[in-house]
Amino acid sequence: MLSTSAGQALRLPWHARARRTYIAAGLGMFTAMTAVYWASQYIPSGWISVLFGLAPIVTGLMANALLQELGLDAARLGGMLLGLTGLAIMLIGSQRLGSQAVYGIAGMVFSVVAYSASGIAVKRIGADIPALATTVGGLLVTVPLLVLLYALSGE
Secondary structure, X not given: OEEOOOOOEEOOOOOHHHHHHHHHHHHXXXXXXXXXXXXXXXXXXXXXXXXXXXXXXXXXXXXXXXXXXXXXXXXHHHHHHHHHHHHHHHHHHHOOOOOOHHHHHHHHHHHHHHHHHHHHHHHHHOOOOOHHHHHHHHHHHHHHHHHHHHHHOOO
């Protein structure tokens, strides 16, 4: 059982849609986290933040294409891009990227796509379960995968 912020008990649902939701959320978390950790060896943390700022744009585009949602209009897209451009300009002026930064940028773009795809998959499944249950169920998938990766990497 889980406890909500109000101290109420919450049971973790285990029906088929809930389990599919946990798998979609967990695989998305695992993939995105692994890609971020890998990318961090090639780019500064400030760039990781800026590139992860693409997530709302990527999610909006995916939702538009896969869920036929129209939440990302030209004004919102323009505002997000303007904000990201400002952050990128500040970072470019303050930090030099190494010759292998393209690997880190590609890893971060992959991470953002995995994260966004996971959110879209969870929404498509439509399990109608509490967010806390989705998070805990996703972590039940993610943590064993991270431990396995840690063990296989020789750490």
